[in-house]
Amino acid sequence: MKKKHPVQVLIEQGEHQQLDFKFEVTDSKKIARTLSAFANTDGGRLLIGVKDNGNISGIRSQEEYYMIQAASEMYTHPRVQFEATRWDIQGKVVLEVYVPPSAEKPHTAPDKDNKYKAYIRVRDENILANEILLLYWKKKLKKDGILIKISKPVEKLLDYLDTHSYINISQFCRIAHINYYTAKNILSDLMAIDTLQYCVMDKRIVYQRIA
Secondary structure: OOOOOHHHHHHHHOOEOOEEEEOOOOOHHHHHHHHHHHHHOOOEEEEEOEOOOOOEOOOOOOHHHHHHHHHHHHHOEOOOOOEEEEEEEOOEEEEEEEEOOOOOOOOEEEOOOOOEEEEEEEOOEEEEOOHHHHHHHHHHOOOOOOOOOOOHHHHHHHHHHHHOOOEOHHHHHHHHOOOHHHHHHHHHHHHHOOOEEEEEEOOEEEEEEOO
8 A cells, every 4th residue: 555645644634723724825924924823832834735625736836935935034023933845746846834833932923904913823723812922921931930929819710710611811800800901910920830821712812720
């Protein structure tokens, strides 16, 4: 039995959080959002020259690589690193672009109004990171650590998560009787010390305890 090409094995997985298919790349700014989302989440792969249904169409020139290079160098801040591999599969060329998860979060890319925003990857979509994630990433990079005070709001939050699988910031503000500013600082602190993690439910970012 003939062994399948590694790219064909990837295609069979379908698009998911760490895999995206692109028939072609026509907009470096738009693809920069995908590079940002991969780098800010768990890393991932772009397969260029593959249709959404998994059929291999192939790329026609080196232009696709240059579009990715432009996205990385011109439209991601700080620059998102990537590795590119050209695969010849049954006479068609697929460009595989691998983006590793980054320790320099957040990486930003221009939105439709050319404003630089940070994105995260959720299943097969890129969504905007919120203020809490931006604060968390900033605190995670601090060299002098995070000092957490076990206050009443923190106790109420942890008690709530003893009986619920996750919480959003509005719920936290309500049960702890605190304002948004205080809530986002507590949530980002607890994420920075690996007590909480974010997840996405119905395209909303929520927070849960790390088991």
